[in-house]
Amino acid sequence: MALLSIRNLTTIFNCEEGQLKACSNVSLDINPGQTLGIIGETGCGKSVLGMSVLRLLPANAVINGQIMYKNQDLLTLPDKEMCKVRGSEIGFLPQSPSTSLNPVLSIGEQLTEGLQLHRGMIKEKARIIALDILRSLGLKDSARTSAEYPHQLSGGMKQRVLAAISISGQPSLLIADEPTKGLDAVNRIQVVDLLRQLSRKTRASLLLITHDLKVAAALCDEIAVMYSGEIVEKGPAEQVLNNPLHPYTQGLVASLPERGLYPIPGHSPGLLDDSPGCRFYSRCPIGNEKCKCQPIINREVDGVHVRCLYIDQSGGAQQRIYGRGFQSEAG
Amino acid sequence: MDGVGFTVKPGETLGLVGESGSGKSTVARTMLGLIPPSSGRVFFQGQEVLTANGRMKKEFCGKMQIIFQHPESALNPRMKIYESLLEPMLIHRQNSSREEMKIKSRELLQQIGLSEEHLTRYPHELSGGQIQRVVLARVLSLSPQFLVADEPTSMLDASVQAQVLRILKRIQLENGIGLLFISHDIEVVSCMSDRIAVMYKGQIVESAPAEELCQNPLHPYSRLLVEAFSSLEKSSVKQVWVEDEKIDTASRCHYYSHCPHAGPACRQRPVLRETGAEHYTACWLL
Numbered sequence: 001m002a003l004l005s006i007r008n009l010t011t012i013f014n015c016e017e018g019q020l021k022a023c024s025n026v027s028l029d030i031n032p033g034q035t036l037g038i039i040g041e042t043g044c045g046k047s048v049l050g051m052s053v054l055r056l057l058p059a060n061a062v063i064n065g066q067i068m069y070k071n072q073d074l075l076t077l078p079d080k081e082m083c084k085v086r087g088s089e090i091g092f093l094p095q096s097p098s099t100s101l102n103p104v105l106s107i108g109e110q111l112t113e114g115l116q117l118h119r120g121m122i123k124e125k126a127r128i129i130a131l132d133i134l135r136s137l138g139l140k141d142s143a144r145t146s147a148e149y150p151h152q153l154s155g156g157m158k159q160r161v162l163a164a165i166s167i168s169g170q171p172s173l174l175i176a177d178e179p180t181k182g183l184d185a186v187n188r189i190q191v192v193d194l195l196r197q198l199s200r201k202t203r204a205s206l207l208l209i210t211h212d213l214k215v216a217a218a219l220c221d222e223i224a225v226m227y228s229g230e231i232v233e234k235g236p237a238e239q240v241l242n243n244p245l246h247p248y249t250q251g252l253v254a255s256l257p258e259r260g261l262y263p264i265p266g267h268s269p270g271l272l273d274d275s276p277g278c279r280f281y282s283r284c285p286i287g288n289e290k291c292k293c294q295p296i297i298n299r300e301v302d303g304v305h306v307r308c309l310y311i312d313q314s315g316g317a318q319q320r321i322y323g324r325g326f327q328s329e330a331g
Numbered sequence: 332m333d334g335v336g337f338t339v340k341p342g343e344t345l346g347l348v349g350e351s352g353s354g355k356s357t358v359a360r361t362m363l364g365l366i367p368p369s370s371g372r373v374f375f376q377g378q379e380v381l382t383a384n385g386r387m388k389k390e391f392c393g394k395m396q397i398i399f400q401h402p403e404s405a406l407n408p409r410m411k412i413y414e415s416l417l418e419p420m421l422i423h424r425q426n427s428s429r430e431e432m433k434i435k436s437r438e439l440l441q442q443i444g445l446s447e448e449h450l451t452r453y454p455h456e457l458s459g460g461q462i463q464r465v466v467l468a469r470v471l472s473l474s475p476q477f478l479v480a481d482e483p484t485s486m487l488d489a490s491v492q493a494q495v496l497r498i499l500k501r502i503q504l505e506n507g508i509g510l511l512f513i514s515h516d517i518e519v520v521s522c523m524s525d526r527i528a529v530m531y532k533g534q535i536v537e538s539a540p541a542e543e544l545c546q547n548p549l550h551p552y553s554r555l556l557v558e559a560f561s562s563l564e565k566s567s568v569k570q571v572w573v574e575d576e577k578i579d580t581a582s583r584c585h586y587y588s589h590c591p592h593a594g595p596a597c598r599q600r601p602v603l604r605e606t607g608a609e610h611y612t613a614c615w616l617l
Contacts, residue, residue, distance in 0.1 A: 261492075
C-alpha cells in the first residue's frame with residue numbers, strides 16, 4: 001500500500017502569456033520507507049511537483065488530479081486540515097540553507113516553534129526535544145547552536161538545522177528540494193550522509209528532487225525522470241541510471257563528465273507550448289513524424305515505465321545515440 | 332592567498348580545484364588586477380601585468396579575459412545582446428568601423444551556436460546556458476590569448492554544462508588560448524584540463540598532469556576530493572577534526588586540523604616539492 005500516490009496530477013499556472021503547464025498527467029507512488037528521486041533539468045517542473053503535494057503554490061496555480069496520502073485526497077482537504085498535514089505528516093527540506101532560515105530568530109526559537117505547533121508541546125519540553133534532535137543530527141554542542149543565529153553557522157550546519165526542523169514534526173514523508181545544489185564535493189557528501197541518516201532514523205519516505213544524478217544514484221530506490229512537465233521514465237534507480245531507455249534519460253546520463261560530456265542538442269520546448277506529441281521530439285535523435293502528432297502513452301518494459309514510441313521489448317531505442325569522445329571532437 | 336605560483340602555456344588548460352572559500356576566485360581576480368595583491372607579481376608574455384598602466388594596461392585587459400560564475404550578473408540587463416557584444420570592441424577599437432564590428436559579432440554568435448534573432452533580445456529573455464554562451468562570445472570578440480573561466484558552469488544543468496564546456500574547449504583549441512579553468516567539480520576539471528592544481532585555504536597543495544592527479548592523488552586533501560567524487564555511495568570519506576591549540580595556527584600546515592596523518596613535522600607549513608614526474612605536492616609526509 002503506497003504512502004503517497006499521485007494520480008494524473010496536472011498543475012497549470014495562468015499567466016499573461018497563456019496557460020503554463022508545469023506538471024502534466026504525473027502519476028507516482030511512494031511506499032513507506034522508500035526513497036523516490038525526481039530528476040530533470042531546471043524548469044522541468046520537478047519543484048512544482050513537490051510544491052503541488054504540499055499545496056504551497058501561488059494563487060494563479062490550478063492543480064488537478066488526485067494526491068492520495070494515507071487514504072485521503074490532499075487536494076480536497078480544507079485549508080485548515082492541510083495545515084496539519086504540512087510539517088507533522090509531510091516535512092519539507094528547502095533548497096538553499098542560507099536563505100531558508102529566519103535571520104532574526106535564534107535556531108532554538110525556530111526549532112521549538114514547529115514542536116509546539118505540530119506536537120502540542122509546552123515551551124520547556126520543546127526546548128529539551130529540540131536539543132535532542134540537534135544532537136542526533138551531529139551538532140554536538142547543541143545548547144550553543146540553539147542559542148545562535150543563522151549568520152553564525154556554516155552552510156553545513158544550517159543544512160542540519162533545516163533538516164532538524166523538517167523532521168521535528170515526525171513526518172512520514174519528507175520532501176527534499178535540491179538539497180545539494182551549489183555545494184562542493186565534500187559538503188555534498190555530508191548532505192547525502194545526512195539524508196541517509198534521516199531516512200534511517202525516522203523511517204520516513206523521502207521524495208528527493210534533484211538534478212544531480214550521482215546524488216540520486218546514492219540515495220534512491222526508485223527514480224522518475226521528468227522532462228518538460230512529464231514523467232518520461234520511471235523505474236528502479238539502478239536500472240534507470242545504468243540502462244536508461246528513454247532518449248532523454250540516455251542524453252542526461254551521457255552529459256555527465258565521467259561519461260564524456262555529450263550534450264543533448266537544442267533546448268526544451270518551454271511549458272507554454274501545448275503540442276500533442278512527444279515533448280522531447282525536437283531534440284530527439286531517433287524521433288520522426290509519428291512522435292510529433294500523437295500523444296505518447298506510457299509502456300512498461302521490465303518494470304520500467306517509459307514514455308517513448310520506440311521502446312519495444314527488445315529495447316529498440318537502446319542503441320547508444322550520443323557520440324564521439326570529448327577531447328577528440330573538440331580538436 | 333599564500334605563496335601561490337603557476338604558469339599557463341599558450342593553448343594549455345590549467346584546472347584549479349578546491350572547496351568553496353579556498354581562494355580560487357581570488358587567484359583569478361588578482362591575476363587580472365581586479366584585486367591588488369599584498370605582494371607578488373604576474374607576468375603575461377614576459378611583461379609584468381599588475382604594474383602596467385595606461386595603454387599597456389588596456390592592452391592586457393583585451394588579451395586577458397575572464398568569464399564569471401553568475402552569467403546573469405555579467406551582462407547589463409538594460410542592454411540588448413548586440414550592444415553587450417559591441418561594447419568591448421568599441422572600447423578596444425580592434426576593428427575599425429561599426430559595420431565590421433557588427434559583422435564580427437554575428438560571426439561570433441554563429442561560433443557559439445546562437446542565431447541572429449538573439450541579437451536583439453535582452454538578457455532576461457535568454458536561458459542560463461545561452462547567456463553564458465553570449466558571455467563567451469563577448470570575451471572572444473577581443474581575441475584574447477589568455478582566458479580565466481571562474482566556475483563557468485556551476486549554475487547550469489548537466490546537459491547545458493556539457494554544451495557550454497564543449498564550445499569553450501573547441502574555441503580554446505582553435506585559437507590556442509591559454510585557459511585557467513576554475514571549478515569545485517574535479518570531474519569537470521579533469522575533462523577540461525591538461526594540468527590540475529588543487530587549492531586549499533589559499534595555498535596550492537598539489538599540482539600534477541590531469542590524469543596523474545585523478546589516479547594518483549598524493550596530498551591527503553586531494554585524495555579526499557577525488558574520493559568524494561568517486562564514492563558517494565559508500566560514504567567512506569570522513570573528515571577528521573583534531574584541534575591542538577598549542578600549535579601556532581599561523582605556521583602549521585593548513586590541513587593540519589583535518590588531516591588523518593598529521594604528525595609533528597606538520598607544525599611547520601610545507602612547501603611544494605617534486606614528488607613525481609611533473610607532480611608537485613605540499614606535504615611533509617611523502
